Amino acid sequence: MELKYLIISLTLVITVSAEKKSYEGYRLYNVVPKDDAAVDILKDVQRRGLGEFWEDEFGVNHTVKVMVPPGKVADYNNYVKTGNIVSKEVIADIQRVIDDQLKPALNRFSQSYLSYSWTEYHNLDRLNAWLDELAKNHPGIVTTVTMGKSVLENDIKGIIINYNPERENPLIGVLEGTLHAREWISTATITWIIKEFLTSTDPAIRALAENFEWHIFPVVNPDGYRYTFTTNRMWRKNRSPANITSCASAGVEDDMSSGVDLNRNFGFEWMTVGASQDPCSNLFAGPGPFSEPESRAIRDYVLRLKDKGEIIYYIAIHSYTQLIVVPYSHVSLDDSLLSGNYGDMYEVAIRGADALKRRFGTEYRVGLSADVMYKMSGTSFDWVKYAANVPITYLLELRDLGEFGFLLPANQIIPTGLETMDALVEMDRTTRNLGYYQYRSSGVSAVCSVVVVMFGVIVALFG
Ligand SMILES: [Zn+2]
Structure with missing residues (x-):
């Protein structure tokens, strides 16, 4: 019985590890x-x-x-x-x-930084090599970090950007990219933001880059991302083989069952709505909450960060349909207050969307998932909002509205990066104006030290 099961499993594994799907x-x-x-x-x-x-x-x-x-x-x-x-x-x-x-774009925008460029999409190896290069070229500011390992033992690699490493209890921002493998514009846009944080001379971008400790992960689903380059461009989930089964009755190939939808696998409202227990579904939530190493890695990393400083932003970047989705995703508008500061998150998002539109006219909608898409549960950003109480937490769905969808041409990478950066800067301005944090730059502490020294001198002279 055991052996028979093993042979069936092996046969399935062999049939699913096919060549590139055309x-x-x-x-x-x-x-x-x-x-x-x-x-x-x-x-x-x-x-x-x-x-x-x-x-x-x-x-x-x-x-x-x-x-x-x-x-x-x-x-x-x-x-x-x-x-x-x-x-x-x-x-x-x-x-x-x-x-x-996959063809490099020929357009009026042409930009590269070190070995990376934004006129084409890059695979996981190119991305990871660039992250190493950044650390080498920005010593003391950029460090690479591995959040954990995927099912297939790939590193979930990212970088920390910290212009003021000695500051205590830092303000922290987190960007989560490509939880869904086929959403390539997510990785491309996040790498654009990294480049801007490191090279831009725009004072607003500089302030955003330097006042936070940034933890940026362009691809948190490395197995899936790699699979979209090697085997199936339309792959969404991770590549866990643990639940492989026949998918004939679902009308899809059996390979569809070798993966869990990581954005349904988190332990908040797991499997309550907009998720599936069928491994052949693209919404398969996994056998249990946090069954996958990728979602566990995100969970553990965020919980460690929460002890290290004050996480102000957690932004999960997906595509497509041009949305800023506000938590929580399992509720209707009547219950929007469950998240504690829905009104503020909504205002920050609306202002971000307005700023985003100014550059190229790209229109984003803002709201609960129930309003702008459909209800869902077990998502990473909802879990982060709930478990780490991060004030400004969103899921962004980038370009486009469906003309190309996941297959967004490379000549839209830079425009998407530019307008997304506009949105982030405006969101940060609004968040600060709403009183969620104050800058704790080294400049401020230097001024404080001068005041303390002067006070000491005055006391010594006249005390
Ligand atoms: Zn997605």
């Missing part, structure tokens, strides 16, 4: 279900193996993206005709767009 001839459709019956029919599209969704969850009047394999196009079209569903082809060959995304 999306040649796959078509992408934009679909809008107009009523509940249409939603049900649409959900059956995937179960019948006629297509695979880009969205995790959807409802009436939501625009859903469906990838349809080349041999299923006629069946798919016939099937959606049975419901009150509008389906429009938006990409005729998904592989072509995937290939295009």
Whole structure:
């Protein structure tokens, strides 16, 4: 019995570790279900193996993206005709767009720093090499840090930027990137922010960089990120093989079951809403809260940071749909006060979105997940808000609104970086104005020391 199970497991492992998945001839459709019956029919599209969704969850009047394999196009079209569903082809060959995304951009923006650039997307090895380079080129300011190891023993690597290492009880900001593997613009934007923090001469950016101790992790799901370069561009989850099973009844390949959705795996409201217990789902929350080493690494790191200083910001960066999502994600607006300072977080986010729009006109929506997407649970940013009581905590969904979605062309990396930086600067200004913190720069302590010395001199002279 044991041996039989082992052989089955091994066979599954062998069949899933296939070569790079091609999306040649796959078509992408934009679909809008107009009523509940249409939603049900649409959900059956995937179960019948006629297509695979880009969205995790959807409802009436939501625009859903469906990838349809080349041999299923006629069946798919016939099937959606049975419901009150509008389906429009938006990409005729998904592989072509995937290939295009890997080409360096030729546009008016051209920028690089050391070995890294923002005219193309970079894989995990290039990223990690650049982080090492930063530490070497900014001694005393940048240090690399490993948060922990992934399921497949890759380092979850990041950097600490600290312009004032001797300060005690520092203000801390955390940026979490690419928890979902296929959301490449997250990593690209976070590396842009790192570059700006280290090289910008803009006084507002300098203040934001230097008054905080920044803990920045461009990829917290290294196995998944690597897998999107080597094997399947559309991969979302981690690469845990612990729950592998047959996915025939779910209408997807068995490989879909070798991974947990890390943004459903955290131990706050775990598995209560917008998550799945089916390993074949993209929303698989794992066998239990914090079952995955990646989510445990984030948990333990944040709890250690909480003892070290005052965490003011925790921003988890995803894509796409241009949103600033405010915690908590399992509640409706009636219960928004549960998070303690929803009103302030909302105001900070709205001002950030306004600033973001000024540069290129890009519009972001702000609100609870229930309002701007759907309810969900077990997410990293909700857990951080709850467990570490971080005042300003968001999940950002970057560009675009769905024209390219996860396959955002490389010529949008720099514009996305520029406008996101605008938002962060304005958010910080608002957060400070609301009284969440005061700068504790070395300049301030120097002024304090001068005052103390002068007071001492005055006492000595006249005392
Ligand atoms: Zn995501």
